[in-house]
Amino acid sequence: MTTRKLTDPSYADALDHATDLGATHERFLLPPGRIYLDGNSLGALPAGVPERVARAIRHEWGDGLIGSWLDAGWAGLADGVAAKLAPLLGVDPADIQLGDSTSVTLFKTLYAACRRRPDRRTILVDPTTFPTDGYVARGVADALGLELRWSEPGDPAAALDEHVAVLLVNHVDFRTGALLDLRETARAAHAAGALLLADICHSAGSVPMTLLDDDVDLAVGCTYKYLNGGPGAPAFGWVTPRLHAGLTHPIPGWWGHAEPFAMSLEYQPAAGAARMASGTPPVIALTALDAALDAFAGVEPAALRARSLSLTDYFIALVDDQCGTSVEVVTPRDGHRRGSQVSLRHPAAYGVVQALIARGVVGDFRAPDIARFGFAALYLSHRDVLAAVEELAAVLRTDEFAHPRFAVLQAIT
Numbered sequence: 573m574t575t576r577k578l579t580d581p582s583y584a585d586a587l588d589h590a591t592d593l594g595a596t597h598e599r600f601l602l603p604p605g606r607i608y609l610d611g612n613s614l615g616a617l618p619a620g621v622p623e624r625v626a627r628a629i630r631h632e633w634g635d636g637l638i639g640s641w642l643d644a645g646w647a648g649l650a651d652g653v654a655a656k657l658a659p660l661l662g663v664d665p666a667d668i669q670l671g672d673s674t675s676v677t678l679f680k681t682l683y684a685a686c687r688r689r690p691d692r693r694t695i696l697v698d699p700t701t702f703p704t705d706g707y708v709a710r711g712v713a714d715a716l717g718l719e720l721r722w723s724e725p726g727d728p729a730a731a732l733d734e735h736v737a738v739l740l741v742n743h744v745d746f747r748t749g750a751l752l753d754l755r756e757t758a759r760a761a762h763a764a765g766a767l768l769l770a771d772i773c774h775s776a777g778s779v780p781m782t783l784l785d786d787d788v789d790l791a792v793g794c795t796y797k798y799l800n801g802g803p804g805a806p807a808f809g810w811v812t813p814r815l816h817a818g819l820t821h822p823i824p825g826w827w828g829h830a831e832p833f834a835m836s837l838e839y840q841p842a843a844g845a846a847r848m849a850s851g852t853p854p855v856i857a858l859t860a861l862d863a864a865l866d867a868f869a870g871v872e873p874a875a876l877r878a879r880s881l882s883l884t885d886y887f888i889a890l891v892d893d894q895c896g897t898s899v900e901v902v903t904p905r906d907g908h909r910r911g912s913q914v915s916l917r918h919p920a921a922y923g924v925v926q927a928l929i930a931r932g933v934v935g936d937f938r939a940p941d942i943a944r945f946g947f948a949a950l951y952l953s954h955r956d957v958l959a960a961v962e963e964l965a966a967v968l969r970t971d972e973f974a975h976p977r978f979a980v981l982q983a984i985t
């Protein structure tokens with residue numbers, strides 16, 4: 573019996589076959605000749621989006637004008653999107669609210685959470701968080717006269733005590749790709765009398781979730797990464813039904829009113845999570861997101877996760893095999909503790925990423941020394957992974973990363 577080598581294309585094909593999702597890559601429009609490993613920053617363009625958005629603009633807006641709020645279903649668009657999103661998160665669509673940016677949704681959600689623990693004075697945040705979460709937490713703390721406390725990096729639950737109102741965590745660490753156990757963290761937060769708010773930007777659409785069963789209290793996430801909603805796509809917030817009654821947030825606008833068109837002077841919050849809305853929903857962006865989520869049709873979250881883990885396992889194995897000790901894998905090797913990205917440490921990581929982009933392999937750089945690669949299982953194959961690591965090994969072997977044109981940090985990725 574012959575054992576196939578890791579670098580044998582037929583080995584990659586066998587892995588593809590074992591984790592087949594049914595040609596879902598055909599649901600995306602990707603530029604030829606490029607291997608896109610940055611879907612953890614901005615997801616690729618789903619094939620159904622351009623036409624759907626063009627129709628919304630030309631016919632629904634152009635011809636239907638104001639009538640499209642009802643005739644084209646604009647008023648209920650966010651509900652339709654929530655219905656497609658809910659199974660990926662393990663929640664009821666009625667408990668999801670969409671429309672603002674992640675940062676704004678986080679401000680409103682964190683504020684609402686803190687108000688549910690009026691006897692507590694502290695917001696606890698892990699310093700490894702994506703920076704906007706820390707800035708927003710500071711803003712909420714200032715607005716409510718609370719204390720912002722940083723935990724030990726990577727160990728937020730250990731810093732819980734009787735003063736903590738809300739523990740704010742990132743489900744997946746944006747630098748390392750490490751995955752937090754939300755069920756365990758919720759248990760620890762509740763044991764200390766605190767609420768758990770999870771930022772699931774880097775897991776939504778790649779890691780199956782059971783937020784309700786895991787007893788998470790609140791969550792926020794963006795839709796432009798693994799959910800492929802497009803640049804600046806509307807974020808979502810989720811609040812467990814247990815907390816709905818009496819939930820208040822800082823921007824109680826008319827779209828969160830029980831009867832917006834009653835035009836009443838009195839604010840009457842809508843039932844449930846709908847009260848978390850503020851202003852008019854971004855219809856064109858929601859239309860793009862609605863069409864984008866069709867790329868998940870018929871895909872079981874568990875099968876998506878199995879393929880994602882296979883892609884990241886294969887990437888790590890190839891890096892070990894082809895790149896030796898020139899890079900350090902900083903992402904957990906245990907799949908249970910990993911999201912859908914792999915991060916490599918290298919002293920010239922910026923140059924490595926730029927040299928790879930020049931060769932058609934798109935990842936990104938995070939200061940000071942991390943080269944980050946995201947694996948969107950819907951549109952990537954194991955052959956893509958093999959080709960990407962071949963290019964990476966060549967970049968490292970030839971010192972291409974040290975070229976002066978890659979010396980100046982100037983890209984937004």
Ligand SMILES: Cc1ncc(COP(=O)(O)O)c(C=O)c1O
Pocket residue numbers: 673674675676702704705742746771773774794807
């Ligand atoms: C964990 C996390 N939270 C929040 C954000 C961004 O928030 P916003 O959509 O407001 O730019 C990002 C990425 O940009 C992120 O990775």
Ligand SMILES: Nc1c(O)cccc1C(=O)C[C@H](N)C(=O)O
Pocket residue numbers: 612613614702746804984985
């Ligand atoms: N939201 C982004 C943007 O508006 C421009 C460039 C990148 C982003 C990102 O999403 C970055 C991403 N959250 C990260 O993990 O670094």
